[in-house]
Amino acid sequence: MDFKLRALLKSPWVFHLSTGSCNNCDIEILDCLTPRFDIERFGMVLAGSIKHADVLLVTGSCNRQSVERLKRLYEQMPKPCLVVAIGECSLSRGMFIHSYNCPKPLDKIIPVDVYIPGCPPKPEAIIAGVVKLIEKVGGTT
Amino acid sequence: MIYFGYLVTYGLLLTAVLGLLASWVDRKVTARVQYRVGPPVLQPFIDIVKLLGKETVIPAGASRALFLAAPVVGLASVILVATLLWVVSVHPGESFVGDLIVVLYLLTVPSMSIILGGFASGNPLASLGASREMKLVLAYELPFVLAAMVPVILSGLSIRLEDILSAQAQNGAVASSLSGFLALVVAVLCMQAKLGLVPFDIPEAETEIVSGPLIEFSGPGLAIYRLMKNMLLFALPFFLTILFLGGLRFDGVHLVYGVLKLVGLVALITVIRNTNPRVRIDQALRFFWGPVAALAVIAVGLALMGW
Amino acid sequence: MTSQGLTREGVLKDLEERFRDCIVEVFDKSPKRVFIEVKPEPLVRMANYLFKDLGARFNIASGLDTRSHIEILYHFTIEDLNLLISLRVKLDREHPAIDSLAPSFEAANWIEREMHELLGIDFNGHPDLRRLLLPDQWPEGVFPLRQDYEEWDPEAIRDRGV
Numbered sequence: 001m002d003f004k005l006r007a008l009l010k011s012p013w014v015f016h017l018s019t020g021s022c023n024n025c026d027i028e029i030l031d032c033l034t035p036r037f038d039i040e041r042f043g044m045v046l047a048g049s050i051k052h053a054d055v056l057l058v059t060g061s062c063n064r065q066s067v068e069r070l071k072r073l074y075e076q077m078p079k080p081c082l083v084v085a086i087g088e089c090s091l092s093r094g095m096f097i098h099s100y101n102c103p104k105p106l107d108k109i110i111p112v113d114v115y116i117p118g119c120p121p122k123p124e125a126i127i128a129g130v131v132k133l134i135e136k137v138g139g140t141t
Numbered sequence: 142m143i144y145f146g147y148l149v150t151y152g153l154l155l156t157a158v159l160g161l162l163a164s165w166v167d168r169k170v171t172a173r174v175q176y177r178v179g180p181p182v183l184q185p186f187i188d189i190v191k192l193l194g195k196e197t198v199i200p201a202g203a204s205r206a207l208f209l210a211a212p213v214v215g216l217a218s219v220i221l222v223a224t225l226l227w228v229v230s231v232h233p234g235e236s237f238v239g240d241l242i243v244v245l246y247l248l249t250v251p252s253m254s255i256i257l258g259g260f261a262s263g264n265p266l267a268s269l270g271a272s273r274e275m276k277l278v279l280a281y282e283l284p285f286v287l288a289a290m291v292p293v294i295l296s297g298l299s300i301r302l303e304d305i306l307s308a309q310a311q312n313g314a315v316a317s318s319l320s321g322f323l324a325l326v327v328a329v330l331c332m333q334a335k336l337g338l339v340p341f342d343i344p345e346a347e348t349e350i351v352s353g354p355l356i357e358f359s360g361p362g363l364a365i366y367r368l369m370k371n372m373l374l375f376a377l378p379f380f381l382t383i384l385f386l387g388g389l390r391f392d393g394v395h396l397v398y399g400v401l402k403l404v405g406l407v408a409l410i411t412v413i414r415n416t417n418p419r420v421r422i423d424q425a426l427r428f429f430w431g432p433v434a435a436l437a438v439i440a441v442g443l444a445l446m447g448w
Numbered sequence: 449m450t451s452q453g454l455t456r457e458g459v460l461k462d463l464e465e466r467f468r469d470c471i472v473e474v475f476d477k478s479p480k481r482v483f484i485e486v487k488p489e490p491l492v493r494m495a496n497y498l499f500k501d502l503g504a505r506f507n508i509a510s511g512l513d514t515r516s517h518i519e520i521l522y523h524f525t526i527e528d529l530n531l532l533i534s535l536r537v538k539l540d541r542e543h544p545a546i547d548s549l550a551p552s553f554e555a556a557n558w559i560e561r562e563m564h565e566l567l568g569i570d571f572n573g574h575p576d577l578r579r580l581l582l583p584d585q586w587p588e589g590v591f592p593l594r595q596d597y598e599e600w601d602p603e604a605i606r607d608r609g610v
Contacts (some may be wrong), residue, residue, distance in 0.1 A: 004194035016365070038177040044182050046354040051198060051359040064583040066337045078195040078359040092608050100592040101582075103604035 005080060008054050009134050012082070015053035019070055019106075021060030028046035029057060032092070037096040037123045039130070054066035055082045058112075059091040063101040067109060074110045083112045084133065086126065088119045144224065144235075151231070152224030157368060160375035161185040163407050169409045185371060192364035201359050202263030202273045211261060212358070212365035215254030218290065219372045222247045225328070226302075226379050233303040241300045245289060251369055252278045252335065255344070258366070259354025270353025274344035277334055281341075287301035287437035291324035292384045296446040306388045308388050314387040325385045326382070327437045329406070332377050333413055333424065337370065340417040341425055353405035362368040378406035456529050459502065467494055468507075485536040487598045491522075492547050493536065496523045504533065513565040513594050518544045518567060524525055539569065548574035566593045 018026050032039050033046065047053040050073050062070060074083070088094035090106045105113060114136070116129035164185050172179030181342050199205060222244055252274060259271025292315045293300055296308030305315075315321035334341035345353040355366055380401050382388055389399035420428070454462075460482065464471060470490040475483040486494055497505045504524040512519050522535045539546060548571035549556035560571045561580040568591040571577060579586075592599055599606070 004191075005196055007187060007191040011184065011191050015548065030487050035176040038172075040172060041178045043180055043187065051357055052352065052355075054195075063583070074196065078198050080195070097608065098606060099597075100597065108605060119318045131428060141303055 005137055008082075009138055010079060012055045013045050013053050014055045014057055015045040015047050015050055015077075016057045017032050017059070017070065017071075017073060019058060019060040019066035019090070020063040020102075022091055025089070028120045028123055028126065029059070029086065032123045032126055037127065039127065041047035044130075049075075050076050051078060053077055053082060055079070055085055057084050058090050058106060059087050059100070061093040061096045061102045062104065062106055066110075067104070069109045070109065080085065082114075082133065083110055083136065084114045084116065085112045086113065086118075086121060086129075088117060089123060090137065091117060094119065144228065145381050147228055147231075148220065148224045151227035152220045155227070156223040156372050156375055160368075160372035163190070163374045163378075164371040166404070166407055167411045167414070170408065171415055172252075174415045176328050178186070189364050189368055192367065193361050195427040197360040197362060198357075200263050202423045203357065204261045207257055207261035208357075208443070209362065210370065211254045211258035212362050214254075214257070215251045216365050216372075218247045218254070219369050220377060222380075223372060226376065226383060229302045229306070229383065231391070233425075234304065236301065236303055239300050240302050241289070241293070241305070244302070247288060247375075249282065249334070251280065251373055252427045253355050254369070255366075258270035258358065259324075262354070262357040264357050267354050267356050273355070274354060276422050277341065277343060277425060279332040280426045281331040284327050284429055284433045284437040287343035287434065287441055288327040288331065289384060291320050291440050291444045294441065295321060302383060306383060309387045312392075314385065316385045318442045318444075321385060323436055323443070325381070325438035326439065327433055328385065329409065330383055330433055331412075331429075332381060333410060334429070336373060336377060336410070338410060340420050341411070342419060343422050343425060374407070374410075375403075377409075378403050381406060384397045454502075454529065457528065459531070461525065463494075466497070470494060470553065480530055480531050481534070481535055483534045488537050488539060488546050488579065491535065491537055492549060494548055496552050498535075502526065503609055506553060506575070507532075509556065509559045509563065511567045511569060511593070513567060517541055518569065520546070520563065520569065522549070543570070544568065545570040545603075547572050547574060552575050556567060567591055568594065571586075593595075 016026065016029055031037065044055075056077060057072065060066070060069070085091055085106050089096065090107045093099070093102050096102050114133040116126055118125050121129070122124055162182075162185075163396075165180070165182055168184070170178035199208060223249075225236070225240055225244055256274050256278075259274065261266040262268075268324045290310075292305045295312075295315055295318065296305045299305070299308075309315060313402065316325045337345055345355065355363065358366060379389070383398070386402045387399075389403070390396065453597040456479070460476075463484070464474065467486070467490065470486050470493075472487060473568070475485070477483060489524075495506075501508060504526045507525055509523065510521045512521070518539045518541055520537045520539070522537075524533045527533070533584040537546060544567070546569065548560055550560055550571070551573060555578070557574075558568070559582060560574055561577060563569050564571060564574075564577055565579050565582055566588070582592075587600060591597065
């Protein structure tokens, strides 16, 4: 199990899901793939299908319609897998905490491994969060 | 019986290592062209190891036996092709008559395994990708076989690969004659389509149908498919080198030339990959059955006349 | 009468003369913006006149829930004059109902569906008054954008957990 996780950390394939966001966090995630911040040097590739993915990047406050799809996608992801919550809306719904369409925060629906705060977080912050994820799961500090 | 030893060492292990290195060269050159730093050298190996550790999820509407067997069939055929090519290069006397035809037939099986896997998935996107792959195979097989006829004609109508090699050792590479050069151009275009790379990666178009026929494969199945594609990335340039560029010879400086030819073909594939948009399936059909097939027929005609 | 030879004052005077008994108040806010309050019944006639005869463009409609009543604003733009005309309609809070504009022009179809499910306004004559944005499990008769909306979901978590 430890060896599998270590291989997973060296080549995490990323699936990006927006559960009703304003798309600023999505633009910042896309920014990480551009030549300036290039996360392909860490082996991260955008996976097209959820069955090919290791890491689920979630943005957006989970509204009622996207929660069913989110749960279905999490079940379809082959384990072992990791979940990263990006942006204030997916951490605790941010300013939509009293909204009629967002009943629960993300970590009450699926287990989350790393939280990256910011509205939206800069690409440097996203990369720092990913490094913390690798250190936490890899067991070193 | 030499084949069995060659199968395991040359066919499987050496081709796998060289194929994964070739795919790393492809990714690194693509990254450099886009002003990025690319992945490290061991990245394709780590990808395969990681995929072997994930679980396999079989969709409910899929036919289980075909779903699990399709990648293995494709990998087996690529291993056989690689074994034959290495035997011809290293021990020229051990091969048999008609091995060129066997290689040409075996090279259609990887595409068949992708089609099988796509239709066995029970997903409409996968079926769409598999049907596009079928049309693409229809398109490029004809010019490919015609282009493979040119070295046969130029080496005195023999269908043994070692006769083609020895004719090139005496008279110079096939590609140095006019018909051979045209046939090499046709063969490079058909190779681009067979490998499923832009501009002909229609069945696996990422932005349109989300990985096409491979959409439902996960874990070890996907690892075997990726290994098959990467080994094909080595085996096809190797085949073209044997047919058109004089093959791989292991004496002294000719080894360096051989390696340069292989790397040059992979680099050519990468350059074409990075400078072209993707075409539609009807445009690809029209392209392969129009200009490319005409060019191949002209090459065969010129070869028959001796040029 | 097309809008090509018209000026802003000409349009406003023409509207005031033609619909004298339907208009309650005209609020001339700025050179670009005019609010015209109308009674609910002649709204369809006035909107048709603005859309078909004057050639104005229907932008959007907004619904409000104020303390005393529910009101709808219909925003029309006359682009040549750089003028945005908003028709304000005040409705009763208990049973808000008005004639639908969807048979007149197709652009009003979805915005009326949205106002129906979020504010509870009835549109008479709308061809297809289904749910547009809210999920299927949302209970009937609960209108989220009203001022007296209360949390009906027992599983909702509304604190930050700290």
